[in-house]
Amino acid sequence: MSDAAAGQATYLRDGAAIYRRSFAIIRAEADLSRFTPEQAEILDKALEAAGVPHTIETYHAAHGFAVPDNPPYDVEAAQRHWLALQLLFEVALPG
Numbered sequence: 001m002s003d004a005a006a007g008q009a010t011y012l013r014d015g016a017a018i019y020r021r022s023f024a025i026i027r028a029e030a031d032l033s034r035f036t037p038e039q040a041e042i043l044d045k046a047l048e049a050a051g052v053p054h055t056i057e058t059y060h061a062a063h064g065f066a067v068p069d070n071p072p073y074d075v076e077a078a079q080r081h082w083l084a085l086q087l088l089f090e091v092a093l094p095g
Contacts, residue, residue, distance in 0.1 A: 023070065026063055057084060 012018045040056050047054045059065060059081060062072030066081045 023064060055084070055088075057081075 012021060040058070044054070044056055057080075059074075059077045061074035061077035064070040064072045065074040066078040067073060068078070
């Protein structure tokens, strides 16, 4: 009797399949295209009022754009992201 027939859950065991399935779920659930400029402004004001140092950046690229071996990889967005990340590291991790 198979695990499914016995009422037990079946799990992916192949690492590549897990990776593909995980990113498929993330892409489906994390559609940040719905994050509007108005919402960004509200977030900016709330963080500012709370005294939280921050930068809000919008990348017109699909989720996962900065990972070279990921299907939505976007060279220009990844380069921009990397420069912003390096600046963050310089400011937040001095020395």
